[in-house]
Amino acid sequence: MLNIKIERVATPKIKPDYSKLGFGKFFTDHMFLMNYSTEKGWHDARIVPYGPIMLDPSAMVFHYAQELFEGLKAYRTAAGNIQLFRPDKNIDRMNATCDRLCVPQIPAEDVLQAIKAVVEVDKDWVPYDEGTSLYIRPFIIATDPMLGVHPSHTYIFAIILSPVGSYYAAGINPVKIYVEREYVRCVKGGTGRAKAGGNYAASLIGQKRAEDMGCAQVLWLDGVERKYIDEVGAMNVFFVINGTVITPELTDGNILPGVTRMSCIELLKKWGVPVEERKLSIDEVIEAQKNGTLNEAFGTGTAAVISPIGELYDGDTKMVINNNEIGSIAKKLYDAITGIQWGKDADIMGWIEKID
Numbered sequence: 001m002l003n004i005k006i007e008r009v010a011t012p013k014i015k016p017d018y019s020k021l022g023f024g025k026f027f028t029d030h031m032f033l034m035n036y037s038t039e040k041g042w043h044d045a046r047i048v049p050y051g052p053i054m055l056d057p058s059a060m061v062f063h064y065a066q067e068l069f070e071g072l073k074a075y076r077t078a079a080g081n082i083q084l085f086r087p088d089k090n091i092d093r094m095n096a097t098c099d100r101l102c103v104p105q106i107p108a109e110d111v112l113q114a115i116k117a118v119v120e121v122d123k124d125w126v127p128y129d130e131g132t133s134l135y136i137r138p139f140i141i142a143t144d145p146m147l148g149v150h151p152s153h154t155y156i157f158a159i160i161l162s163p164v165g166s167y168y169a170a171g172i173n174p175v176k177i178y179v180e181r182e183y184v185r186c187v188k189g190g191t192g193r194a195k196a197g198g199n200y201a202a203s204l205i206g207q208k209r210a211e212d213m214g215c216a217q218v219l220w221l222d223g224v225e226r227k228y229i230d231e232v233g234a235m236n237v238f239f240v241i242n243g244t245v246i247t248p249e250l251t252d253g254n255i256l257p258g259v260t261r262m263s264c265i266e267l268l269k270k271w272g273v274p275v276e277e278r279k280l281s282i283d284e285v286i287e288a289q290k291n292g293t294l295n296e297a298f299g300t301g302t303a304a305v306i307s308p309i310g311e312l313y314d315g316d317t318k319m320v321i322n323n324n325e326i327g328s329i330a331k332k333l334y335d336a337i338t339g340i341q342w343g344k345d346a347d348i349m350g351w352i353e354k355i356d
Contacts, residue, residue, distance in 0.1 A: 002045040002110050004117050009049040018127045021165035028122040032114050032159035056145035060152045065198045066142035068097040071302045074119050074134040076126045077343030084353040085341045089259045097194040102151035116355050118159050127163050135164045167303035174310025174324050178210035179219045187223035192254030203233050228279045235299030236261035242293040244274040260300040264333050289319045296327025306334035
């Protein structure tokens with residue numbers, strides 16, 4: 001168990017207008033920090049006022065991108081209680097990313113304790129408004145002041161908090177997605193399954209292209225054949241073809257194993273809805289759209305939860321999905337997951353971790 005020291009801010013910030021939060025624009029009064037060295041291991045757990053982190057210009061994170069992050073949320077129930085959604089899965093994924101990037105793991109119970117502690121200190125920042133939450137961003141950065149390509153010997157583990165509204169300005173309304181056929185996000189054997197910042201840097205060029213076309217996100221294809229669907233820039237992706245829900249399989253290690261993705265699959269199986277995890281080509285999706293069997297499509301992720309896809313843009317071809325409306329399966333999943341997250345519905349899946 002961590003011995004967490006707490007230094008409270010002298011003058012709390014003025015909280016933002018919670019009806020105009022957006023996503024990732026505002027940050028709370030405090031943050032959690034913990035250091036690692038090969039001599040001491042993980043040590044000096046503390047909660048301090050939110051502020052800059054001092055690093056040497058030669059810190060390895062700047063030059064070799066040895067860093068990782070996670071994303072989860074704290075939710076305020078109607079009764080005023082605060083709870084987390086499946087934090088154990090985020091922590092498991094964080095430690096799997098640590099392994100991939102040669103970063104020392106942190107005991108899962110210590111990470112959960114740290115998350116709960118910093119949220120408890122800043123619990124007044126957890127919004128009450130419908131559809132809002134407190135986004136939790138744990139991350140680890142390499143801090144050795146040295147130029148040389150090898151794993152760092154020192155690290156900082158930090159957790160920052162941000163009250164957020166909807167990830168997309170349009171909310172649960174269907175979004176437009178651009179199919180990227182030139183660039184790739186990752187390949188088999190790469191870091192696609194890891195929650196690493198480098199993956200997102202590699203995706204920026206596709207995201208910029210998507211935005212230039214008026215699309216919200218980019219749909220990535222596999223890095224070898226440029227044929228099979230991987231994921232959307234910030235989400236996993238699902239297609240409903242002839243009543244069967246299909247999502248790309250994780251076996252090649254080039255797709256992030258999303259917690260919301262996992263939750264959707266578990267709910268669909270519980271409901272008896274046919275669901276398949278397999279290779280899915282973009283050509284199969286195009287053919288299904290042409291013959292009328294593409295029922296709906298949606299992305300899943302912590303930030304947006306469920307994001308219906310209303311239009312796919314592939315070169316000069318525009319594909320409208322489900323009349324550009326949210327589909328029945330996406331809507332049912334959104335209602336079920338958010339109902340559990342905000343405490344509106346009973347936690348029949350055992351997914352909630354209460355803070356108070």
